[in-house]
Amino acid sequence: MSDVFTVLDDWTPVETSEAEARRQIERAGAAGRPVAADLEERAAYVGVAAGERARQLASLQAPDFTLPGVDGRLHALSAHRGRKIFLVAYASW
Amino acid sequence: MALDRSAEDALPWIEAAKPTHPSLVDPRHVVADLYNMVNVPTVVWIDERGRIVRPNDVAFGSDTFRHITGIEAARHLELLRAWARGELAVQPEERVRALQSLPTEADQLARAEFALGQWLVERGRAEAATRHFEKGGTLAPHDFTIRRGTMPIRGIDPMGPQFRAMLQDWTGAGRPYYRPLPE
Numbered sequence: 001m002s003d004v005f006t007v008l009d010d011w012t013p014v015e016t017s018e019a020e021a022r023r024q025i026e027r028a029g030a031a032g033r034p035v036a037a038d039l040e041e042r043a044a045y046v047g048v049a050a051g052e053r054a055r056q057l058a059s060l061q062a063p064d065f066t067l068p069g070v071d072g073r074l075h076a077l078s079a080h081r082g083r084k085i086f087l088v089a090y091a092s093w
Numbered sequence: 094m095a096l097d098r099s100a101e102d103a104l105p106w107i108e109a110a111k112p113t114h115p116s117l118v119d120p121r122h123v124v125a126d127l128y129n130m131v132n133v134p135t136v137v138w139i140d141e142r143g144r145i146v147r148p149n150d151v152a153f154g155s156d157t158f159r160h161i162t163g164i165e166a167a168r169h170l171e172l173l174r175a176w177a178r179g180e181l182a183v184q185p186e187e188r189v190r191a192l193q194s195l196p197t198e199a200d201q202l203a204r205a206e207f208a209l210g211q212w213l214v215e216r217g218r219a220e221a222a223t224r225h226f227e228k229g230g231t232l233a234p235h236d237f238t239i240r241r242g243t244m245p246i247r248g249i250d251p252m253g254p255q256f257r258a259m260l261q262d263w264t265g266a267g268r269p270y271y272r273p274l275p276e
Contacts, residue, residue, distance in 0.1 A: 008208065035205060038225065043209060050196045053129065056127070063128065077139075084141060085138075087138075091102075093097070
């Protein structure tokens with residue numbers, strides 16, 4: 001199965017042929033979406049367009065997300081609706 | 094929420110702080126992408142209705158690094174506490190929008206390169222990932238979640254000489270490493 005190529009659409013992986021992957025990448029690019037590709041690794045990532053992100057942010061509705069805590073339990077931002085949220089991004093680096 | 098490669102990297106800080114709030118780990122930088130975060134610390138105030146009432150800002154919980162950052166913790170903490178108590182009127186939406194920094198196409202391309210790199214790391218392809226992390230850093234040189242945040246994955250000390258050289262190069266040209274909201 002050396003022909004398998006993985007296209008990640010905003011983190012959702014889809015395995016396809018290289019020819020089909022190339023078509024998807026081209027379509028995504030034409031639609032203004034950011035694409036990173038690695039032909040050697042047989043993988044590509046299609047992200048979210050700047051315009052769409054900008055519209056979401058400018059709406060001021062806080063984008064929802066679900067992430068694991070250090071205990072592995074999943075937490076959704078929207079589960080805290082009704083309370084004020086102080087969202088802090090930090091890092092060990 | 095830690096923009097770290099693993100829970101392990103963030104754990105010492107979480108164990109020391111013993112927080113009562115959820116402590117999340119975001120190795121894929123999903124939140125950085127959603128909120129256009131380009132460095133840490135970045136803080137956002139979200140009200141009871143899920144509305145952003147204060148956009149991305151730089152704030153510290155203490156003055157430990159004040160001699161380096163020049164940012165005093167007290168000012169933001171006072172505002173935050175007043176807001177939590179319901180004693181602070183938030184800015185009008187138009188003002189909040191004016192203070193927001195929105196992503197450019199280059200920012201999103203850089204994030205796509207980061208994401209592909211991160212995915213490769215998850216599949217044990219750290220070496221192949223490096224070129225995507227580096228490309229991401231070139232596309233968005235102000236995005237330190239990519240340039241500095243991937244240093245541990247690339248085997249580089251994020252506090253070491255390579256970071257200091259990068260910082261020197263950046264700030265030496267008059268560009269700030271931290272961009273707190275004006276006030």
